[in-house]
Amino acid sequence: MITLTDQPFDPAEVLREFEKRAAGAGAIVSFTGLVRDASKLGKVKTLHLQAYTPLTERGITKAASDANKRWPLDALMVIHRIGDLAPGEPIVFVATASAHRRAAFEAADFLMDYLKTEAVFWKKETTDSGAHWVEPRPEDYEDRDRWSKTGA
């Protein structure tokens, strides 16, 4: 289940719904990403997230399908914000459910690496020193590459 939304969401509420949907699974992992309140360029005022429909949705759907092929998952969920966000607001939520913990941990990690480096989004950060577009860091690409080294 994949959702792009320009509305704020409550990760705790979303996780409770996911737990109901994944009833019977032995392991649930969830990750929530929040807008940081400071970047190297100063205090963050807003973060703007731009997507390109339908490429963004299509890409995340493919990543979810890859995760399902690679790990035995009972359920999976991705929520990603678009539009304008304030510091502290949830920007991304990923949850995975499986019989055992390892598959759930790895699939969530894999999905986050996809979202950070390949998902079709552009981020513009406005700080007290001005506005600039944020692109992935070299570490983000290294994290993503872990998944191809071990063979897909």
Next chain:
Amino acid sequence: MARLHYFGRLMDAFGTHAETLALPAGIADTSALRSWLDNDRKLGGVLLEKTIRIAINDTIVSEPWPIADSDDIAFLPPVGGG
């Protein structure tokens, strides 16, 4: 007429997120389009960067890729969410 889309930092470079344009004669693939457009808008080589990818009619293409006047052409700087 082709429909052009500019995302991320390209939106700022072009000063707009989209425009409709008649492709000039001789601009028949993505490589020619990049050079012509970069020069026409005096972007200083931004559009020639390899990290900028192009999607034609909602699909990212491997370049150079042929273009037609009826195409929807999007310029995509490096992506990343979260």
